Amino acid sequence: MNVTAQAIDCDVHPTVPDIKVLLPHLDEIWRESIEGRGISSLESASYPPKAPISARPDWRNGNGLAATNPAKLAEQVLDRWQAGLAICNCLYGVQLPFNEDMAKAFTRALNDWIAKEWLDRDPRLRASIVIPLQNVEYAVDEVERCAADRRFVQVLVLAMNETPLGRRHLWPIYAAAERHGLPIGIHAGSSFRHPVTSLGWPSYYLEDYVSQSQAFQSQLASLVCEGVFAKFPNLKVVLLESGVTWLPGFLWRFSKFWRGLRTEIPWVDRAPDEIVRDQVRLTIQPLDVPQEVDVVARAIEHLRSDDILLYASDYPHWQFDEDAVIPEGISAILKRKIQIDNPLATYSRLKEHAT
Amino acid sequence: MNIQHQRIRPQGKKLGLVDVDIHPKSSIEDLRPWLSNHWWHYLQTYGSRHRHGYVKGFPFPKSQPQAARRDAWPDNGGLPGSDLDLMNEQLLDLYGVEYAIMNPLSPTGQGEQNADFSAAMAFAANEWQIEGWVKRDKRLKASVIVPYEDGEASRVEIRRRAGNKDFAHVLLLSRTSELLGKKRYWPIFEAACEAGLPIGIHVFGYSGWAMTNSGWPSFYIEEMTEHAASCQAMVTSLIVEGVFEHFPSLKIVLIEAGFAWLPALGWRLDKHWKRLRDEVPHLKRAPSDYLREHFWVSTQPMEETEKPEHLLDVMDWIGWDKILFASDYPHWDFDDPVLALPPSLDETRRRKIFSDNAKALYGFA
Numbered sequence: 001m002n003v004t005a006q007a008i009d010c011d012v013h014p015t016v017p018d019i020k021v022l023l024p025h026l027d028e029i030w031r032e033s034i035e036g037r038g039i040s041s042l043e044s045a046s047y048p049p050k051a052p053i054s055a056r057p058d059w060r061n062g063n064g065l066a067a068t069n070p071a072k073l074a075e076q077v078l079d080r081w082q083a084g085l086a087i088c089n090c091l092y093g094v095q096l097p098f099n100e101d102m103a104k105a106f107t108r109a110l111n112d113w114i115a116k117e118w119l120d121r122d123p124r125l126r127a128s129i130v131i132p133l134q135n136v137e138y139a140v141d142e143v144e145r146c147a148a149d150r151r152f153v154q155v156l157v158l159a160m161n162e163t164p165l166g167r168r169h170l171w172p173i174y175a176a177a178e179r180h181g182l183p184i185g186i187h188a189g190s191s192f193r194h195p196v197t198s199l200g201w202p203s204y205y206l207e208d209y210v211s212q213s214q215a216f217q218s219q220l221a222s223l224v225c226e227g228v229f230a231k232f233p234n235l236k237v238v239l240l241e242s243g244v245t246w247l248p249g250f251l252w253r254f255s256k257f258w259r260g261l262r263t264e265i266p267w268v269d270r271a272p273d274e275i276v277r278d279q280v281r282l283t284i285q286p287l288d289v290p291q292e293v294d295v296v297a298r299a300i301e302h303l304r305s306d307d308i309l310l311y312a313s314d315y316p317h318w319q320f321d322e323d324a325v326i327p328e329g330i331s332a333i334l335k336r337k338i339q340i341d342n343p344l345a346t347y348s349r350l351k352e353h354a355t
Numbered sequence: 356m357n358i359q360h361q362r363i364r365p366q367g368k369k370l371g372l373v374d375v376d377i378h379p380k381s382s383i384e385d386l387r388p389w390l391s392n393h394w395w396h397y398l399q400t401y402g403s404r405h406r407h408g409y410v411k412g413f414p415f416p417k418s419q420p421q422a423a424r425r426d427a428w429p430d431n432g433g434l435p436g437s438d439l440d441l442m443n444e445q446l447l448d449l450y451g452v453e454y455a456i457m458n459p460l461s462p463t464g465q466g467e468q469n470a471d472f473s474a475a476m477a478f479a480a481n482e483w484q485i486e487g488w489v490k491r492d493k494r495l496k497a498s499v500i501v502p503y504e505d506g507e508a509s510r511v512e513i514r515r516r517a518g519n520k521d522f523a524h525v526l527l528l529s530r531t532s533e534l535l536g537k538k539r540y541w542p543i544f545e546a547a548c549e550a551g552l553p554i555g556i557h558v559f560g561y562s563g564w565a566m567t568n569s570g571w572p573s574f575y576i577e578e579m580t581e582h583a584a585s586c587q588a589m590v591t592s593l594i595v596e597g598v599f600e601h602f603p604s605l606k607i608v609l610i611e612a613g614f615a616w617l618p619a620l621g622w623r624l625d626k627h628w629k630r631l632r633d634e635v636p637h638l639k640r641a642p643s644d645y646l647r648e649h650f651w652v653s654t655q656p657m658e659e660t661e662k663p664e665h666l667l668d669v670m671d672w673i674g675w676d677k678i679l680f681a682s683d684y685p686h687w688d689f690d691d692p693v694l695a696l697p698p699s700l701d702e703t704r705r706r707k708i709f710s711d712n713a714k715a716l717y718g719f720a
Binding site for chain 2: 053
């Protein structure tokens with residue numbers, strides 16, 4: 001066990017066990033649609049439920065599902081690793097519909113379900129606001145509606161969308177998030193507007209999952225180049241389940257090109273690596289490192305920041321066995337920062353008492 | 356600058372410099388001798404049709420005209436890279452280059468929507484490299500340009516050039532219309548292995564898909580950073596589809612793609628392969644094993660780290676035998692061989708990158 005008591009777990013995933021649990025939170029038209037149109041599930045293809053990564057074997061129930069209720073989450077994560085708080089990022093595919101009214105209804109229902117069935121049942125839980133990116137006005141409305149509940153600590157979007165996340169039409173969402181002290185959490189996953197690689201559809205799920213880190217690279221390039229961080233200097237962006245070790249190489253490349261090509265984006269008046277170290281954070285699982293402890297230590301040093309990593313179990317995804325949430329090769333001082341100091345510095349609402 | 360160049364000329368000679376990425380440029384008219392009347396008429400009438408919106412130019416305007424050094428425009432009015440004398444003055448003679456591999460980017464027909472036209476253009480561009488360049492200067496090596504969206508036509512072109520030592524490798528662009536590991540491209544790998552030629556994959560081209568997996572970016576700088584991401588997808592595909600199990604002698608050279616992303620990609624692939632390996636039983640080894648064995652990288656544009664030792668870590672993880680020097684002449688981000696490599700590299704490693712690795716890979720004497 002190498003987890004500090006009161007550690008803040010920044011990425012856990014409540015599972016929607018059945019679409020029917022959302023019925024009490026939907027308007028009549030969508031309740032009828034679930035039945036009348038045969039909408040049996042909105043599970044995202046980014047996480048095939050039976051795929052090994054989607055849930056650790058010892059966390060699955062008799063139906064093969066994991067993390068279906070807060071009692072299980074408490075037993076398997078909060079109590080086991082003495083978490084002080086955990087942030088629920090629900091990955092049910094409510095952002096995927098092409099019908100923006102449908103996306104609005106289902107994201108709203110999901111947020112209400114999370115508040116009632118999870119946050120109300122364990123005072124250690126916090127959550128992210130899931131929003132319909134299809135319609136910026138709807139997205140801002142949902143941020144405003146949920147932000148009143150201080151247990152919502154972040155706005156959640158997927159890594160792959162219709163347009164890159166820096167694009168200006170999305171900025172009202174960032175303005176609302178900044179105003180409410182909510183970081184933008186970008187989580188692995190796709191809304192399937194484009195193939196999961198820029199070269200088309202891969203054959204294997206392994207490629208699909210690995211390609212998530214390419215999306216995070218493109219999103220950072222977009223957010224920096226469009227000027228989001230300059231426009232919203234108090235906004236934090238958290239990359240969730242993004243992997244970690246791709247970041248230094250990306251920043252070296254990006255910052256080099258910025259030095260050569262900065263006249264194209266004159267509003268970006270600092271090197272991208274500085275901007276990212278100031279305003280971007282990453283969760284630690286899955287930590288994509290080899291076995292060799294000295295290589296792990298080198299790879300972490302390449303980040304050149306003790307502030308940038310946030311502790312996360314990625315429960316119930318199968319990223320590690322037993323209790324190895326934090327891999328070997330990370331110093332004790334850094335561990336303490338990753339588990340407590342950095343999450344508190346990132347999520348201003350975590351410092352508040354539970355309501 | 357001139358004084359400095361005068362001083363280093365002997366060093367180039369001593370190192371036997373091999374430059375794996377230079378860009379000679381043809382005009383359309385230069386290719387006329389090897390195009391049929393039909394294709395000449397087609398070209399004149401319909402022009403090049405790539406998978407993007409413009410008749411001329413690019414979806415993202417480059418940083419300079421022709422993405423070229425401002426001083427690389429010849430006095431004769433030709434395009435940068437079109438004049439051997441200027442290339443001698445600015446690169447080959449100046450640095451004492453022993454061999455340079457030509458990777459013509461356009462007009463070569465690569466990525467054309469019309470597959471037969473693509474094949475005709477590739478043939479012409481290959482003839483032009485030999486007649487217009489290699490026959491005039493034996494330091495120059497040609498690339499077998501192939502119409503890569505058509506595997507069988509590519510095989511024909513590779514077989515036509517097999518055994519001809521004037522060709523150093525088969526050339527593809529990185530943004531193919533499907534992931535490169537897909538079976539439609541396997542005839543290219545088979546023919547390259549038969550011919551004993553590595554495959555050089557140079558960044559650019561247009562896949563026809565959005566340039567990121569989250570849609571189209573806005574800026575050229577995003578296109579430039581994105582090359583690393585699409586190359587990650589391409590490398591992943593080659594490994595995961597089992598290409599190297601089927602073609603164990605296949606060698607891939609990544610050109611102008613950077614390389615600092617490569618070790619992390621190998622770690623990421625290994626980590627998730629351990630969980631998902633029942634999906635890919637055709638892989639007999641960890642993904643990073645294939646990466647280390649089958650891939651070479653070129654230096655330009657090399658990532659620049661704030662701490663010099665971090666770049667050395669990355670080079671060490673990739674392998675000192677796998678890194679090849681590239682200048683990218685005559686493009687704007689040209690790397691001067693005198694200044695390109697970290698000063699802290701010892702002479703042995705410097706020599707490997709400048710010369711020995713490329714000579715071993717390509718079989719240059």
